[in-house]
Amino acid sequence: ANCIKGDRKAPYTVGWANIYSVPTWMKQTEGTITAEVEELKKAGLVKELMITDAQGNAQTQIQHIQSMIDANVDAIVVIAGSSNALDRVISDACDKGIAIVNFDSLVNTDKVTAKINTDSNEWGATAAKWMVSQLGGKGKIIIMNGPAGISVSDDRRKGAQPILDANPGLQVITETNTEYNVAPAQEAMTSLLFANPEIDGVLSLGGALSAGSVLAFERQGRDQVPTTGENARQFLELWKEKGLKSWATMQPNWLGALSVYTAVQALEGKDVPAFVKVPLPVIDESTIGSYLARADKFPADGYIYSDYDKVLFDKLLAK
Amino acid sequence: MNTIRSAFRNPPFLTLLLVALVWIVASFTLRGFGAYGHLRYLLELAAVIGIAAAGQTLVILMGGIDLSVGAVITVTAILLPLFSPAWDPTGLVGIAVALAIATGIGLMNGAGAAYLRVPPIIMTLAMATFLQGLLVIVAGGSAVTVSNPAVILLGQARPLGIPAGIILWLVVSIAILLLVHRMPIGARFLALGANPLAARLSGVSVTRNTLMVHTLSGFFAGLAGILVLGMNRQGYVGIGDPYLLTSIAAVVLGGTSILGGRGTYAGTIPGAILLVTTTALITVVNASPGWRSIMFGTLILALLLVSGREARR
């Protein structure tokens, strides 16, 4: 596989260069990583996991990865704090023969062992398609985006555009950009509700955004409208509670576990694909029950991710 | 004539006037803005900033600045459900514990500033960093939802059509205005803010008042945290972040000197309303994120020109 040079032996030292460990999604992701590492330790493949937290600062993340290179770890698993800021330090690591697996927020450079992600464009496109079918291709919608200047939020929005163009009956009244959080989303949506008496659907491109939107509708006494979203537990619970017409997908937290697994596989000499495209799990009326049934195992402000196991990982890596 | 002129030199009054002006103009030009429900909602949002800025006002009046406000709000919102025992049907125990924690954090800020002589900005910045560490442990750990009835009531109830949050803000405002203008301690804060050395030599205890002001700031940040938890029904990491800069901005827009020693909470109140109003205006404008950001900055600057002049020193 890419970057791997022959002289590294198990058990390996794995570095997990987190961009920001405080958000719950990250905490849960880290949970899957440490769980996976425990498994791999039992198998004698991993000896140590080094975790860093760049506190949201891409510059600090560069420094951390540099330190991991200096410490000569065998593998680095990373969520990029900026889609291209890390390119140079990561290719340095690759040159040193370190297995680099990048997931969720991706870097530009191809000098990595593997990139693992769902397809953000598809995320947006599928959500938009669902909205079109819900509204019969006609109606006024509001689009809720994540923060500006971030690739993920930009990609999801871009993915939706062709669908919107193909359905001119669907009129985008306005858009918002907020942090992926409930309170700012609720705030923004409330203002929009007052300004727009007619809203037929909310094309929300993030989980907490959807919850904020639903809460805003509820508190202003407006009838709920079809809303897209993600697997945020709060949103799923609201969905059930309010009987929403909804659709959700997810960025599975186990991408973290998969990344560690992939890195170790690559170090073990397996040929892993340079890009692992993880299909987007979909939550709809038929599956929501099974997700909510497991809700208790997840934090209240967390994300209910789909099940995963080694079989699934091997299948994904085989492609 | 003279009273009118002095009123126009009075920053709180000017800020208030500005709010009224913005509301009137926006109501006539923007659909939905002037609706009673909308204005009430703006006030509700302003309440959170206003309460968080209550402590911030005191700290700034005394010449410091509290950078831990956001973190304290988050910590309170995250911890409250954990400390709301099932046997307490009122939910008041949880609130008391959460407030005690927030107040304790404030006290620790004060102790650092008073005994270790760490400048408040550094002490509170370090405290915010500590609290982040705490959140790494606590957040995502266990499955908790807000079932605390008192908190939900605070976030959702509308006695006589007035949201409980606004009522809480009213109470806080009266308390702070009393404290600043009608209680000896307020005058001491102001004196310390304007000239700590002279105040100390006049028998004002630096230690005691520093402890007090930071403790109060912690308490009010905690109160804001509870309110914001009630309004969102769920705490999450980062819920308090927006309130750090807004609490400072509200204080300064209200005409309080960032250097301390001069100002009043009476200005912070319209300052907070002004901030949420501006944010709401920007939200309904359909523009690209970049342009929205530019508009927001320009509006703040324009408002500042009217209300926030630093007097010649």
Added chain:
Amino acid sequence: MRASSPTRLYGSIQLRRNRGLAGLYLVVAAFLILYAMLFPGILSIGGFSKFTQNWFPLALVTMAQALLMLNGGITLAIGPLVSLGAVIAATTMEGALGVPGGILTVALAGLSIGAVIGAIVTHLRLPAIIVTLAGSFIIGGVALILLPRPGGFIPDWLSTTLAGHTPVAFVLLVVILALWKAFLATPLGLGIYAAGDNPVGAFRSGVPVERVKVVAFALSGLLAALTGLFVAAQTGSGDPVIGTPFTLNSIAAAVLGGVGFLGGKGTMRGAICGSLLLSVMINVMFFLGFPPVAQYVAQGLIIVGAVAVPELLAQWKARR
């Protein structure tokens, strides 16, 4: 200890400025030694280059912040200015302007934005903290319009020159510090201290206080924008939000270095040391294997400790 020889005056004044910084120097030295023990590779050219490259942006923004704080101001627009610098660099270098044109554009943008903010603060008598807060939204917005998502282009050779395996960044830092020293040795430069400490007195002494303030803001803007340029080179592209964390970090580093808020108090060397401490601390904690929780707690403790310990020692000495 009388500065008897005229050539010594400058030197001995400079020496005196170290006063009160001994504690910080010690702490920083201890961390550096600890780091070198944990990672001897730092002593190689490559290791040293990488370490200084990662420190360089923080050092520069800390200078940008300290410059204003010494003058009695402060800026919350550092982060967006860094982003804007990076964005301008990444969008201009490809075009007709080329690299020199790009560098010039970044520098001019930084200088002029700083000067405008300075003029607003000085001539309209508005508090710097909130003017720069408003400015941060405007500047951030402009960066987003210029480059809505990370991208753009930086020639590879520029990245390799500035952020390759050679200590160019360190040399640049030394050059910038030398320029700063030279600036401080001009009447205008010393005016920054004078106008920060006692504006009325400085004015009566014939220091053009308002011009000094505007110049301070302009230079601060220049430094921040150049930081953006470096960050763009280091990362090989522009990112419209990359600078955000620099705002608070620059303040933390400056205050850690003993720069006060009321103007005139502190030194640039202290501020630089503060930034070095913040930077080396990250590496040391990594090599000590601190988990994230401990990283946060240790960071808080070091920040408080670096300020409190010298203070407590001084108090203890005074009581003896």
Added chain:
Amino acid sequence: MTEKRPLLEARQVFRGFFGNPVLKGVDIALLPGRVHALLGENGAGKSTLINLLSGALQPDGGSILVEGKSVGRFSPADARAAGIAVVQQELSLTASLSIAENVGLGAFPRRFGLIDYRALHHGVRDVCDMVGLTEPLDMPVADLALGRRQMVEVAKALFRKPRVLILDEPTSSLSAHEAGILARLIETLRDRGTALLYISHRLNEVQALCSHVTVLKDGVVTADQSLSGIDGEGLVRLMVGRETGDLFPPRLAAAPGAMRIRVEGFSAGVVRDVGFCARAGEIVGIGGLVGQGQEDLLLGLYGAIPAAASRAEVSGNSGLPANVGVANAAGIVYVPADRKHEGLVMPHSIASNLILPSLGRLAGKGLRDRQAENGLVADLALRLKIKGDTDRQVQALSGGNQQKVALAKWLPLDPSVLLLNDPTRGVDIETKREIYLMLRAFAAEGRLVILASSDTPELVHLCDRVVVLREGCVAAVLSNDEITEGAIVGAAMGITTTTQGEAA
């Protein structure tokens, strides 16, 4: 003496602040080789006038002339270029910069755009020698005592090689020794043909140094005449405009009461191992050159800086007060010398300053009693003749009135021990007399007054006993007839050995 052309002139200048006229058509002309005195009570507008003359302020009307030519907008830099230098009343120094840099500020010698430190060193060395500043030139001004800073301020003015030198109360914080140096300097400059303008509330200095006087009163010139043939009393008459009595109130037979302060082995700051005692009804002076520990002694007794004593009994309590709050509770109050930085909260109103120490006392049930506070403020303003609206910022008051506020705020506490640090610094003669009367009255009411002063005549005429400090130790304790200017200055400088040590 041939008729000389004025180097610097003001003609019919007007200037007001926020609508209050301060100068209403003032003329003044400074001639080369003449020391010109500018007199007037606190707030008469003297500092304002020199700010106009030096470009720090612009006149509302009238004109400033340099060598007969009217100047338009006149900045401090222009004034320097025209050879005008000012020793400001409010120090214009930058604490963190060195002596040399402070002296050169605004007038640096340059080479290639950089400050020429070599030339600066020479220039500054020369002027510092002239004013007797022996401190190393690289020392930060923050490390200097107030009096030394004042000398730096003088050096700074000299460094500009002025043809016109304006001195605004230069001696208010100088010791007798330093004042002597300054006086000789002024004479030298005068003989070299410099035009000098001298402002002081110490009329003996004016009499000794000046040959011409302009008196300001209520914004107009009430006298502009030669000083030849005018004696001290005539000078006072000129200034006050009427016959006046003695400056110092008559001394009453001292009737010392109970012991109020008794310390042994007392150390605080630079003060080492000092012992003395003082009784109710006494005025005890603390003398010495500037910066010999007078301030630390008072601050230590006040609990404001860490202090220790082998035995201490202060205001009926054994042991030193632990902090200011304890001291206040025991009836000990302190009036600092540096009223701008230590005595008053300058941006706040007169009223808030006056009630600050009594806030707690006046409050009932936790809330402030506005009525009682207003009553108190009105009463204090009346008693101390503080004129005008008490809602004004205290920084808009003249020096003398500020000093009254700094003293008055303590009266509601009914203090039993008053620690006063140079309370008449920069205060005009009328106010001085009022303050002296007050001190006497305090003593007569059975309070103890500890008076540290740099004004030796004050110590001589007011005090029952004088403790002279030198390098943090007691150099002499003088009482009754022993208290003479000579004895105090001698002991302060370590020349004469008077009755040593033994605490009275």
